[in-house]
Amino acid sequence: MSKIDRIMVLFILSCIFLFPALTHADKDKKMENSCVTCHSKLTGKSFVGVKSHDWKGSVHQKHGVTCDKCHGGNPAVANKKKAHKGVLGSSNRQSRVYYKNIPSTCGKCHGAEYYKFTQSYHFKKLEATGRGPDCVTCHGSMVTNILTPNDIANVCGRCHNKRIGLFPYVPQKAKAVLLLLRESKALFDADRKLYRPAKGSMKAFHMQNARSSLYSAKLDWHKFDLDSITGHLEDMFNSLKKLSRNKRPTSYK
Ligand code: HEC
Ligand code: HEC
Ligand code: HEC
Ligand code: HEC
Ligand code: HEC
Structure with missing residues (x-):
């Protein structure tokens, strides 16, 4: 690419990314949200201030x-x-953000993840004893973080360790599975760009299968069924392999 071409590409890319941001900003102006307006003026040092500053820049903010x-x-x-009518602190049992109510609060918009989560050991433990991870343990309450493989030791090791004796093998295995999930996502994205199969073709069929296996793996993470996640990822690899037949050098098969 020449220097001019590069500049053009950068320019087009920034238009694509900036455009939605600008239209969102317009929308915010039209429908002022008093929670955001007032809370964003609170100092970042106070407990309440920290929370709203966390939300800024999150995927949730971008999607309104x-x-x-x-x-x-x-x-x-x-x-x-x-404005606060109906807003209750997280220690109030009636609050939407009381720890036992968090999964269903998030589940209103993330129904598939919520459903899987309700099938897990952790959900049952959470309901019965209040012990166990919930959505915010791994995603943060407002920031839409996604747990990284390096977070696992801290997050899961809090309960799964030799001292407590509760399935101490879990953190190591979960870290390996999460790494594999990430690698698989990267491989899928790379292959999608590489092949661009025509609509209705056999290749498009394999691509679709790979996509749904990856999606199932992500969802099953919410059930903490580590073996079922690796099973779905294996299915994904097999679909991608079919896609690459005759296309890659034989040594890659
Ligand atoms: C005019 C300013 C203002 C507006 C509007 C406002 N808040 Fe607040 N909010 C505060 C302040 C200040 C606090 C700190 C506690 C207090 O003074 O009540 C607070 C506290 C909170 C808390 C913590 C409650 C607790 O018991 O720990 C939550 C949650 C909250 N606000 C959410 C909201 C939501 C949701 C909205 C919009 C529907 C909103 N706020 C609108 C100023 C505001
Ligand atoms: C996606 C859901 C979600 C959004 C959006 C969200 N919060 Fe929260 N918030 C939570 C959850 C869940 C908790 C409780 C768990 C925790 O403390 O981490 C919480 C806790 C808080 C607390 C601590 C109150 C307490 O009683 O512990 C404050 C203050 C707060 N949020 C303010 C805000 C403000 C201000 C905004 C908007 C700028 C906002 N939140 C947006 C889910 C959300
Ligand atoms: C009012 C609907 C709504 C609620 C309630 C809600 N979310 Fe979301 N969430 C969204 C939307 C919209 C997106 C962006 C589009 C998408 O990824 O589906 C999103 C995205 C996310 C993402 C993906 C971030 C990424 O990097 O792609 C995570 C993780 C997430 N939410 C977690 C939560 C958690 C945890 C809660 C509860 C504390 C919650 N959400 C509550 C609507 C909601
Ligand atoms: C607050 C404590 C707590 C945390 C944190 C926690 N767990 Fe658990 N986990 C439990 C409990 C309690 C059980 C056992 C439930 C039962 O009685 O069967 C369990 C069971 C499991 C099991 C089933 C093991 C088996 O062989 O049957 C898996 C897998 C698991 N957890 C994965 C994880 C992962 C991954 C994380 C981190 C993201 C995590 N857990 C974090 C409390 C926790
Ligand atoms: C043990 C940690 C953990 C818990 C608990 C958890 N998640 Fe997740 N969540 C993940 C991981 C890991 C991913 C996959 C991220 C990726 O794409 O690599 C994910 C993905 C998501 C996504 C999709 C993001 C995307 O890329 O499309 C949403 C939405 C989501 N989770 C919501 C929830 C909700 C709602 C709950 C509670 C009912 C919840 N999560 C509980 C770890 C967790």
């Missing part, structure tokens, strides 16, 4: 998932007391 979507209240009024 404002404070009231998870906390309730009335975002159309500026008065604090009126």
Whole structure:
């Protein structure tokens, strides 16, 4: 690519990424959300301030998932007391963000992940004893983080360790599975760009199979069924292999 071409590509890319950001900003202006407006003025040092500063820049902010979507209240009024009507602190059992209610609060929009989670040991433990990871353990409450393989030792090792004796093998195995999930995602993305199969072709069929296996693997993570995740990933590899037949050098097969 020549220097000019590179600049053009960068320019087009930045238009594509900036355009949605600009239209979102416009939308925010039209429908002011009092929770966001007032909370963003609170100091980042206070407990309450930290929380709203966490939300800024999150995937949720970009998609208009404002404070009231998870906390309730009335975002159309500026008065604090009126706006807070229905907003309850996380230690109140009736609160949408009380630890036992968090999965169903998130599940209103993320039904598939929620459903898988309700099938896990952890959900049952959470319901019965309040012990066990929930959505915010791995994603943060507002920041839409995604747990990384290096987080596993801390997050899962809190309960799964030799001292407590509760399935101490879990952190090591879970880390390996999460690494594999990430690698598989990268491989899928690379192959998708490489092959671009024509609609209705056999290759498109294999690509679709690979995509749904990857999706099932991601979902099954929410059930903590590590063997079923690796099973789905194996299916994905097999579909990708079919796709690459005759296309890659034989040594790659
Ligand atoms: C005019 C300013 C203002 C508005 C509007 C406002 N808040 Fe607050 N909010 C605060 C302040 C200040 C606090 C700290 C505690 C207090 O003073 O009540 C707070 C506390 C909170 C808390 C912590 C509650 C607790 O018990 O720990 C939550 C959750 C919350 N706000 C959510 C919201 C949501 C959701 C909205 C919109 C529907 C909203 N706030 C609108 C100023 C505001
Ligand atoms: C995607 C859902 C979600 C969104 C959006 C969200 N929150 Fe939260 N928030 C939670 C959850 C879950 C908790 C409780 C768990 C925790 O403390 O990590 C929480 C805790 C809090 C707390 C601590 C209150 C307490 O009682 O512990 C405050 C304050 C707060 N949020 C304010 C906000 C503000 C302000 C916004 C918008 C700028 C916002 N939240 C957006 C889910 C959300
Ligand atoms: C009002 C609907 C709504 C609620 C409630 C909600 N989310 Fe989301 N969430 C979204 C939307 C919209 C997106 C962006 C599009 C997508 O990925 O589906 C998203 C994206 C995400 C992502 C993906 C981030 C990424 O990098 O792609 C995670 C993780 C997530 N949410 C976790 C949570 C958690 C945890 C809760 C509860 C504390 C929650 N969400 C509550 C609507 C919601
Ligand atoms: C707060 C404590 C706690 C945390 C944190 C925790 N777990 Fe668990 N986990 C449990 C409990 C309790 C059980 C056993 C449930 C039962 O009685 O069967 C369990 C069971 C499991 C099992 C089933 C093991 C088997 O062989 O049957 C797996 C897999 C698992 N957890 C994975 C994880 C992963 C992965 C993480 C980290 C993301 C994690 N856990 C974090 C408490 C926890
Ligand atoms: C043990 C940690 C853990 C828990 C608990 C957990 N998740 Fe996840 N979640 C993950 C991982 C890991 C991924 C896959 C990330 C990736 O794409 O590599 C994921 C993916 C997601 C995604 C999709 C992001 C995308 O890339 O499309 C959403 C939405 C989501 N989780 C919501 C939830 C909700 C809602 C709950 C609670 C009911 C929850 N998660 C509980 C670890 C967890």
